[in-house]
Amino acid sequence: MQNKRALMVWGLLVVAANLRPSLTGVGPLLDRVQADLGLSPAVAGLVNTLPLLAFAVISPVVPRMAPRRGPERLLASALVVLTLGIAIRWVPSTVSLFAGTVLIGAGIAVGNVLLPSLIKRDFPTKVGLLTSAYATVMGGVAAVASGVAVPISEVAPGGWYTALGCWIALALAAIVLWLPQVRTPRPAARAVSGHRLPWGSGLAWAVTAFMGLQSLGFYVVVTWLPQVVQDSGIGAAEAGWLLFVFQVVAVVTSLAAPAMLRWARDQRALATVNSLIMLAGYAGLLLAPQWALLWTVVLGLGGGACLVLALAFLSLRAQDAAAAGALSAMAQSVGYLLAAVGPAVFGLLHTVSSGWSTPLALMCAAAAGQTLVAVVAGRGTVPALRRG
Template identity: 35%
Template sequence: MGPLIDEIGRTFNLSESLLGLLTTLPLIAFGVISTVTPYFTKRFGLGQTLLWSMVLLTAGIVIRSLEGVFFLYLGTTILGIAIAFGNVLIPAITKNNFPNKAGLVTSLHSATMSFGAALAAGLSVPLARDLNLGWEGSLITWAILSFIAIFIWIPQIKKIKNTTTTRSLKVAMRKLSGSRLVWQIAIYMGLQSLAFYVILAWLPSILLDYGYNEEFGGWMLSLSQASGILGALAIPVWAASQKDQRSVITLLIVVEVISFIGLMFPHSFPVYIWIASLGFVLGGTFGLALLLIVLRAPDSETAAELSGIVQSIGYFLAAIGPFIIGLIQDLSNNWKYSLGFLILVSCYKLVAGLQAGKAQKV
């Protein structure tokens, strides 16, 4: 939706704050729904829950494109709920069906998500303008892919091994919520997501204020997403091959901090170096955060519960990131302060990551 947000705003005469709410709704849905997903998986199983989340996703995409601002917000909320289910379920399915290939499967999953986001960002405007579909037609086009995915998934459901334990989900969730390790994983994932969404929202504006034009800013955002795909492919496989993940986490944070410092002084070196390295790291840390959920859970049930708690906390942190950066920029009118804040975030992410990266189970 990002590339079409201005056109959507003009159609309904929406203020900047209402447009901000529109883009934040999915993140809020991620945070709220993630914690209740394990209740659905216990009742319906992993495969069936994911199937109905895909049906809900398709419905949300269609409703979002109907005429009227009410349907725009309703559809966006529905698809946010659907994506939240998928976000929680994939690590659990990985633990359930691919426990010995967690690194590879997580790499493919996170890289596919990054590629899909980049593809949608690149094609949304051409679909709307070059093919004269308008923003409504451009957005509803993606329902075709989700509809196809439903029929691809249906035969796979019988391959999902459902657990038969009778343990109390309420007790299990309470126990996980009190675990220091769970909170460290959640903070690590949340701060990773915060940095990612800040770059996604503000990178073009940062470059514009540094004297680059809008076209260059768009290309640099695409570069960060493309390099993120490479990071998402490479890092989880590498991290899974290690005895623990602390050295991988440390190296990624060091590169991230150097990249932010480079963005503070964009004319000292070619700015695309810092953007490419930052994109690679953010893509890699996203995949690594998902991998930590799989590696730290002893079984698929715990993976679903851990995934729900971690992603709920994580996306609430992510939701406030772009707002905080915007506020810092409004107060200081200098992006160096905002980038300095992101460096502090990276340092705290390292502290959480060094605990989450230890070879242990929740």
């Protein structure tokens, strides 16, 4: 029994390791992709936007699909789709690049929704610990992917195609480790989905808003932080390292999350304080951009904790695994739609205002809004809903 549970944990963690590297490894290579394929900046930007749109479109469908196929089989299918997407994107053509990106987004979307509900179902007393563990693995591999993308493209045959395609090895490893879960029969009563999405719950909307606003902040930072700090007088190489620092600090912070979750009676104070830390980071970049390293560390501290809290809310605010699946689908659908729009709006405001003050003020407002919803999202349980 212990061996089966350990294998389940390892499977979940390796699945989590696949949920970000195919996304974060693109940004550092985007200029090379654009030059080699002759893409305009707007078209090249779709490589980052399409997966987030796939998250928003597919997430609400997952709770309907999981009871029919079984969550283990559905997750295995998603890993196959992800692997196929990475393989297709390895082919050197514009069509392959975008077709593979859509498949990658679809596969990751299913994993995003199912992991919180599987943790709620199989490890209900370890939600905080396992959520932190998979967030740490997810963030750590994402940071590595962004850091090694350019070096791999410079030494590997195929250049940036290989730098994007090499993550197929990790996806294949996840399939192999997850296969035992597919072969293990699960009682029908232990299904992780089946509830209708909780659109009528105020608490569910607070969790959704918290998820969306922290996702918005993450994708704005990873997209625009290098350009923001370069325009304040920092060199391009140093700006790239600052982005790496942001992700590493976020990973380290997520490691401390289990202790914080165990200590707190509920999560209102934790969510509020860390949202205020995010607000301080954005305000610092706005008012004193010359201290960019300090504000990057501050954003990493708040961002890492907020990510773990957002993921933990999907399980902690739900009565059972089925409700966790429904809440996860709702929060990630709306949340990633907001995340997809955020970087584009940030860039548009920069263009219109000819500076970074207006877009950074917008992020301060977003962090302030996140602070307000944190007070609601940090406590309570979404009411039981009728099964769909």
